[in-house]
Amino acid sequence: MLGAAKAKKDYDLRSFENPVWLYAAIRNLLYRKGKAIELLTSFEPAFKMMGGWWQQLFGESEGKDGKGLFPVTAEFTADLHSLGQMIQQGQRNLFETMVRFAPPAKTVTVGSDWKNLDGLNYLEGRTLDFVDEQAFRGTVAAHVDGGVPVITMDMGELDDMKLGELFYFFELSCGISAYMLGVNPFNQPGVEFYKRNMFQLLGKPGYERK
Known part of the structure; x- marks a missing residue:
């Protein structure tokens, strides 16, 4: 909640320098240029569940x-x-939003195997964060070269405050983006269709076939 409260203050900026406005505007511009899919990615495993929340938020x-x-x-x-x-060579109907976080304070250093069975001895002494960073850089370069627009969001350290900020950021940008499309972001009439069919099949009272 503290992170969301801070974000509310930070993003109360009526200017196109506002990151919330920029994100909403860029994704709508790409939509109008024919992009049909937004792929949200991160190299941070702890972000996975928030990605699922983001998917529901924007989908509904x-x-x-x-x-x-x-x-x-x-x-x-x-x-x-x-x-x-x-992503690299399929239909060019998508763009990518990549969320980045600063490396944690504690890290792991790659060791070596005297037989080099995995062929990774060239990484000896490198940290996993270093390896992850090179994977990020290589991936972005490849996707951009392949014709995929990439939006990068550098969020700094991943903590409770940052998560609260992200929740607020995505919720506000989602509302703005929906209104730019000309739709109401605060209802979800489409999901009632499958629910009605399911409840009829299950025999729930009040959902009898007419």
Whole structure:
């Protein structure tokens, strides 16, 4: 809550220098240029659950009247093995929003194996954070070269305050973005269709077929 309160104050800026406005404007510009999918990614494993929340937030808020970007998330580097080919050389109908965090205070150093069975001895003495940073840089360069627009969000240290700020940032930008599309971000009439069918099939009182 403290992080969200701080974000409310920081983002109360009526200017296109406001990161919330910029994010909403850029994603709508890309949508108008034919992009249909927004891929939210991060190299931080702890961000995975928030990615799922983001997916629901934007999916329910914008997906109306035949409009809206299809929100999907990926966890890097793991999902580079499953989605990397599609991102790199598939349809050019997506863009990527990549959320970055500062490395933790404690890190792990890569050791060596005298037989070098994994072929990774060249990394001896490097930290995992260093390896992660090079993976980030290489991935962004590859995706941009492949024609995928990449929005990077550098969030600094990952802590409770930062999570609160991110919740506020995405909620506010989602509302602005939805209004730019001309849809109401505060309802979700579409999800009632499957619920009604399901409750009818389950025999829930009040949902009898008419």
